[in-house]
Amino acid sequence: MENRLLNKYAVITGATSGIGAATARAFGNAGCNLMLTGRRRERLEEIAETICSESEHDIETQTAAFDVRDVDACKKMVDNLTQPVDILVNNAGLAKGVDAVFNADLADWDLMIDTNIKGLVTMTRLIAPGMKKRNEGHIINVGSIASHESYPGGSIYTATKHAVKAFTESTKKDLHGTKVRVSMVSPGLVETEFSVVRYDGDKSKADQVYEDMRPLVGQDIAEVIHFTANRPAHVNIMDTIIFPVDQSSATMVYQDNE
Structure with missing residues (x-):
């Protein structure tokens, strides 16, 4: 398969773990230069160092530790970029809480809305103009x-992810007539820190989500993201839904207790 990511420059948000870290490794192994962002500075630097040592290519890896909810920090990072962005992977996101809409924590709602929606749209707003001007790029x-x-106990999380879908489709239409590509990848159950955060650090509850079944892992989704980014310039994959074989919908998961 032709490697179309060689010498490209990608910004990946939420790169400290899970899907983001796995995507960074996949891109780095393909010879893509990287700007990795996330909230944990030491973790970012460790991942960047590992990617550089593993890659067969002479790549540049940079890191920027900040929260995508902070608009000024997003602007500062973009202003300090050393080269035009070829690929933006908006990965930063989370779920917090499983309570019904009538007794959920409003602070959890703010966290999800500000991260999953506002962070993603801010990064897109800051980077898309350069792509449009150059008439190339991929979000x-x-x-x-x-x-x-949608499902019970996930009112705001599902609302934020529905917003991502709508925003992705509208972004593609706003960039209609340009060569800028816009895509979305939609995973099902992926075993990362996701459920630990959702259950407020209760690992025992998080582990039950993946009990007696084989979930996806970050690398599974990273491979799909890499495949999406590595298509020929005239090919735009709008969305991909990825399940583990034990999952058939958001709420249908086969767990073999025998």
């Missing part, structure tokens, strides 16, 4: 099966 948003289905 890849990490959505979820929650972008397509």
Whole structure:
């Protein structure tokens, strides 16, 4: 398969773990230069160093530790970029809480809305103009099966991921007539820190989500993101839903207890 990511420059948000870290490794192994962002500075630097040592290519890896909810920090990072962005992977996102709409924590709602929606749209707003001006580039948003289905206990999380889907489609239409590509990847159950955060650090509850089944892992989604980014310039994959074989919908998961 032709490697179309060689010497490209990608910005990946939420790169400290899970899908973001795995995507950074996949891109780095393909010879893509990287700007990795996330909230944990030491973790970012460790991942960047590992990618450089593993890659067979002479790549440049940079890191910027900040929260995508902070608009000024997003602007500062973009202003300090050393080269035009070829690929933006909007991966930063989270779920917090599983309570029903009538007794959920409003602070959890703010956290999800500000991260999953505002952070993603801010990064897109700051980077898309350069892509449009150069008439090239690729914006890849990490959505979820929650972008397509709603379920009890996930009112605001599913609402934010539905917003990502709508924003992705509108962004593609806003850039209609240019060569800028816009895509979304929609994973089902992926075993990362996601459920630990959702259950407020309760690992025992998080582990039950993946009990007696084989979930996806970050690398599974990273491979799909890499495939999406590595298509020929005239090919635009709008969305991809990825399930583990034990999952058939947002709420249908086969767990073999025998």
